[in-house]
Amino acid sequence: AQSVTQPDIHITVSEGASLELRCNYSYGATPYLFWYVQSPGQGLQLLLKYFSGDTLVQGIKGFEAEFKRSQSSFNLRKPSVHWSDAAEYFCAVGYGSYIPTFGRGTSLIVHP
Amino acid sequence: ETGVTQTPRHLVMGMTNKKSLKCEQHLGHNAMYWYKQSAKKPLELMFVYNFKEQTENNSVPSRFSPECPNSSHLFLHLHTLQPEDSALYLCASSQAHDGGDTQYFGPGTRLTVL
Numbered sequence: 297a298q299s300v301t302q303p304d305i306h307i308t309v310s311e312g313a314s315l316e317l318r319c320n321y322s323y324g325a326t327p328y329l330f331w332y333v334q335s336p337g338q339g340l341q342l343l344l345k346y347f348s349g350d351t352l353v354q355g356i357k358g359f360e361a362e363f364k365r366s367q368s369s370f371n372l373r374k375p376s377v378h379w380s381d382a383a384e385y386f387c388a389v390g391y392g393s394y395i396p397t398f399g400r401g402t403s404l405i406v407h408p
Numbered sequence: 409e410t411g412v413t414q415t416p417r418h419l420v421m422g423m424t425n426k427k428s429l430k431c432e433q434h435l436g437h438n439a440m441y442w443y444k445q446s447a448k449k450p451l452e453l454m455f456v457y458n459f460k461e462q463t464e465n466n467s468v469p470s471r472f473s474p475e476c477p478n479s480s481h482l483f484l485h486l487h488t489l490q491p492e493d494s495a496l497y498l499c500a501s502s503q504a505h506d507g508g509d510t511q512y513f514g515p516g517t518r519l520t521v522l
Contacts, residue, residue, distance in 0.1 A: 339414075395456060
């Protein structure tokens with residue numbers, strides 16, 4: 297069965313610092329990969345997705361993610377974090393017509 | 409209206425009440441989903457509808473009853489709920505195809521059961 301792991305429950309960064317949120321998946325085939333962001337009391341908003349092609353994917357709000365098949369990873373990055381980026385981030389993985397499986401989420405805390 | 413909308417945004421109900429959550433998608437999608445999001449727990453998939461047909465029911469208690477009258481509307485009927493059912497209920501939609509479903513989520517309904 298497909299699974300996705302977000303090893304960090306919380307991440308704390310200072311405003312202006314760079315950010316990397318980790319996501320690992322387990323399955324043999326090439327997955328479809330997603331990152332979502334959820335602000336308090338809101339639904340999940342799609343940041344970016346990878347289906348095929350270039351392994352470096354650009355998303356909204358200045359985020360990017362890189363698919364590394366050898367490491368079964370799809371880490372999310374941002375070069376300079378803003379206070380408004382404080383939220384919960386979810387990685388999801390899907391295969392073919394299967395419904396994506398979501399990770400447990402990483403809570404991002406931004407210090408001024 | 410654009411995207412996926414959900415009403416009400418907040419709901420407080422007693423254990424003997426009957427209420428319904430509504431979801432509407434304006435994206436022309438053919439698949440809709442209900443998720444439950446509780447504090448400290450992963451997102452739980454509850455129900456899936458493809459082309460108005462229920463294709464998945466993840467062992468959800470019968471006190472939750474979904475209804476999908478057309479591909480744009482999805483309801484979740486609630487009756488005799490328990491306090492542990494308090495959570496954020498999220499609706500999502502996607503264009504189901506054999507290439508990975510990108511799901512688009514509504515803002516959720518925050519449900520509190522007293």
